[in-house]
Amino acid sequence: MGQGISQIVVYTVVLLALSYPLGTYMAWVYSDRFRAPSWVAAPERGFLRLVGAGTSEQDWKSYAKTALGFMAVFALLLYLLLRLQGHLPLNPDGMKGVLPDISMNTTASFITNTNWQYYGGEFTMSYLSQMAGLAVQNFVSAALGMAVLAAVIRGFARRSRRELGNFWVDLYRSLVYILLPLSLIVGAILISQGVVQTLSGHATAHTLEGATQTIARGPAASQIAIKQLGTNGGGFFNSNSAVPFENPTGFTNFLEAICILLIPAAQVFMFGRMIALRRQALPLLGAMLAMFLIGVAILLPAEQHGSQVLRASGVNITQGDGQSGGNMSDKEVRFGIANTALWATATTNASNGSVNGGHDALTATGGAVPIVNMFTGEVIFGGVGSGLYGMFFYVIIAVFVAGLMVGRTPEYLGKKIEAREIKLAAVGALFVPTMVLVLTAVSVVTGHGLQSIFNPGAHGFSEALYAYDSQSNNNGSAFAGYGATDFSALVGTVALWLGRFVPLIAALAIGGSLAQKRVSPPSAGTFRTDGVTFGVLIVGVIILTAGLMIFPALSLGPIVEALS
Amino acid sequence: MTRVLRGSVIAVALCTIVFGLAYPLLMTGFAQAFFSGKADGSLIRLNGQIVGSRLVAQGFTSAKYFHPRPSATSPAYNAGATTFANLGPTNPDLAKAVRQRVRAILSLERPYNPGLTIGQIPVDAVTTSGSGIDPEISAANAQLQAARVASVRGVPKQQVLKLIGKYTDARSLGFLGEPGVNVLELNLALDREAPS
Numbered sequence A: 001m002g003q004g005i006s007q008i009v010v011y012t013v014v015l016l017a018l019s020y021p022l023g024t025y026m027a028w029v030y031s032d033r034f035r036a037p038s039w040v041a042a043p044e045r046g047f048l049r050l051v052g053a054g055t056s057e058q059d060w061k062s063y064a065k066t067a068l069g070f071m072a073v074f075a076l077l078l079y080l081l082l083r084l085q086g087h088l089p090l091n092p093d094g095m096k097g098v099l100p101d102i103s104m105n106t107t108a109s110f111i112t113n114t115n116w117q118y119y120g121g122e123f124t125m126s127y128l129s130q131m132a133g134l135a136v137q138n139f140v141s142a143a144l145g146m147a148v149l150a151a152v153i154r155g156f157a158r159r160s161r162r163e164l165g166n167f168w169v170d171l172y173r174s175l176v177y178i179l180l181p182l183s184l185i186v187g188a189i190l191i192s193q194g195v196v197q198t199l200s201g202h203a204t205a206h207t208l209e210g211a212t213q214t215i216a217r218g219p220a221a222s223q224i225a226i227k228q229l230g231t232n233g234g235g236f237f238n239s240n241s242a243v244p245f246e247n248p249t250g251f252t253n254f255l256e257a258i259c260i261l262l263i264p265a266a267q268v269f270m271f272g273r274m275i276a277l278r279r280q281a282l283p284l285l286g287a288m289l290a291m292f293l294i295g296v297a298i299l300l301p302a303e304q305h306g307s308q309v310l311r312a313s314g315v316n317i318t319q320g321d322g323q324s325g326g327n328m329s330d331k332e333v334r335f336g337i338a339n340t341a342l343w344a345t346a347t348t349n350a351s352n353g354s355v356n357g358g359h360d361a362l363t364a365t366g367g368a369v370p371i372v373n374m375f376t377g378e379v380i381f382g383g384v385g386s387g388l389y390g391m392f393f394y395v396i397i398a399v400f401v402a403g404l405m406v407g408r409t410p411e412y413l414g415k416k417i418e419a420r421e422i423k424l425a426a427v428g429a430l431f432v433p434t435m436v437l438v439l440t441a442v443s444v445v446t447g448h449g450l451q452s453i454f455n456p457g458a459h460g461f462s463e464a465l466y467a468y469d470s471q472s473n474n475n476g477s478a479f480a481g482y483g484a485t486d487f488s489a490l491v492g493t494v495a496l497w498l499g500r501f502v503p504l505i506a507a508l509a510i511g512g513s514l515a516q517k518r519v520s521p522p523s524a525g526t527f528r529t530d531g532v533t534f535g536v537l538i539v540g541v542i543i544l545t546a547g548l549m550i551f552p553a554l555s556l557g558p559i560v561e562a563l564s
Numbered sequence B: 001m002t003r004v005l006r007g008s009v010i011a012v013a014l015c016t017i018v019f020g021l022a023y024p025l026l027m028t029g030f031a032q033a034f035f036s037g038k039a040d041g042s043l044i045r046l047n048g049q050i051v052g053s054r055l056v057a058q059g060f061t062s063a064k065y066f067h068p069r070p071s072a073t074s075p076a077y078n079a080g081a082t083t084f085a086n087l088g089p090t091n092p093d094l095a096k097a098v099r100q101r102v103r104a105i106l107s108l109e110r111p112y113n114p115g116l117t118i119g120q121i122p123v124d125a126v127t128t129s130g131s132g133i134d135p136e137i138s139a140a141n142a143q144l145q146a147a148r149v150a151s152v153r154g155v156p157k158q159q160v161l162k163l164i165g166k167y168t169d170a171r172s173l174g175f176l177g178e179p180g181v182n183v184l185e186l187n188l189a190l191d192r193e194a195p196s
Helices: A002-029 A038-050 A060-087 A100-111 A127-157 A167-192 A221-229 A250-274 A278-305 A308-313 A336-349 A364-375 A386-406 A419-445 A458-472 A486-515 A532-556 A558-563 B002-034 B092-109 B139-153 B157-166 B183-193
Strands: A163-165 A203-206 A212-215 B043-046 B049-053 B180-182
Touching (some): A002 A250, A002 A336, A038 A167, A038 B002, A060 A100, A060 A163, A060 A167, A060 A486, A060 B002, A100 A127, A100 A486, A127 A163, A127 A167, A127 A486, A127 B002, A163 A486, A167 A221, A167 B002, A203 B049, A221 A250, A250 A336, A278 A364, A278 A532, A308 B092, A364 A458, A364 A532, A364 A558, A386 A419, A386 A486, A386 A532, A419 A458, A419 A486, A419 A532, A458 A486, A458 A558, A532 A558, B043 B183, B049 B183, B092 B139, B139 B157, B139 B180, B157 B183
Antiparallel strands (some): A203 A212, B043 B049
């Protein structure tokens, strides 16, 4: 396991080394100090004029309305595009229009930055749908989350003001100054390593044994770059990042895995810069890093130990002597155990959801890690934007708990945290986990819901739990045996929309509320929020809220299975 | 609100043009200009005909070839519809499938590896890959099959082992990922250097 652990250590170090400068850059991009050269600034001014935005700033309600209106228009367009793709160009393999319930679920899935897939890319989507429909949303849904985060952070930074920023400015800057350049770089590297990028239809091969093999391909690299960077995760191909055309080598796997957590990690550093109190970001970073490493530390040995079936079968699952061993079910040789375990942790820490191996085939203990990661509300680094604004809910609850313990009015960054913020944070932190449990319960007690389950016994329950955990938290990975029915597509759609809107609006409302407050200077009695103690407290709060809520469900699924 | 909607429609149109068309087309242009072989799917041609891709497993059942890992796609090694098997860690169907694969391997390889036991079969030989088209097998899996291939082709096992070494993709940069043997490239090399 030593080789695997060293790869994970290198991963962590490289991630931090890259996200720090990126965070500094992003803080600058969103600030008033940002000055672009004129050839860069001109298109931005043109864009703002065209959308009729001006540059005047908006209060939180106006900001939220603009964001939601923009999402609604895009949702309508994407739905129509999917339904009508059979009549539209760039369809060399002759795909038919996508079915209504799948279109509805897929639309919600991509607008909300989830990329849950009730379809298989290479046999459902035309190239136009992949490019103009899904890949666009990979950019836009990510940028929307990033814009909202920038606005919320301004709420922490500002004093006695109502405005949080201009949605269109933040959206444009997220898209054009952050996501686009990174995607171009990553996409070009992926292409050089063997990821496909072509407009030709499938290739037909005549195999050495005389069979005919149809090889699906397409403009994949451009989409994969942004799907990883924007915590989207929707595969160009059905088996997602396990498919060699998406992820051909150990190096592409490393790069893509870095991209999964890059922007979310950079946003923590960005937060420190934007509030001009860099030390305040450290407890958040520490809490995230600790929970990430705990996840890997559970998942990796569980997979290396192997599943019950494989251990009982008597085949050689020992690592070494020319194999990585362990639970190789639904895993690729070039990634082995360590890199699949690392990916499974990272992709469910972030709300990415791309997979480089099948999660349904993970061991019971290993499979519990993604379920818990997602259930925290995707705050362990989390989705671009949504991860950190989700973390703020826990931060506020932690500050409140600390305030109760020392008997003072809770404060964060010099601002008094009052009933309104606590209520909003409670809604933000508790609404989605509650929804997960309710929808899972509905899906396992109704006949319609049970039809989606593929595996027997406790694992079947885990499939349903994973499905609503993933969709509600806008992750998008799956215990992929869980199947699409009209019922599951509809319930999933509800989970997707509410899982995006409720925390997003709650976070903006908190930002709006904090922006209006004055800042009081720290005194001897102020609870310090820039040290190790606060980091530990955040982890404790997450375990107490999300951990205790998920535990009964875990004991019905993964825990029963692990013991069987 | 109408102002928001009007702005949204324009923004949607602009985003679709820039990120949905210009960006992927630019990347496609770059790919086709500089890396067209890779961007088109790393296809392998033999006598002018496409025989496969170095990144896509294809079915091999003949004893003279190395065999890829099991595949859950329908039919197996369907590179037009990749999929996981999605069988959970305690699923009886998984146990059954593994047992069948073990039996098949024992009956295929034992004549060439006397005394072969279940405990010597590497796990990747009896488990489906993630993509269903994993182009590689572990070195242990290749070594298990080497005796059979050498014997059927009537060449020394040493020569086959050397070819295995040659078509083993090492870890990227020496430490990223896991090594694996590319089955299609290895079989093509065997047909070239040790035709049967």
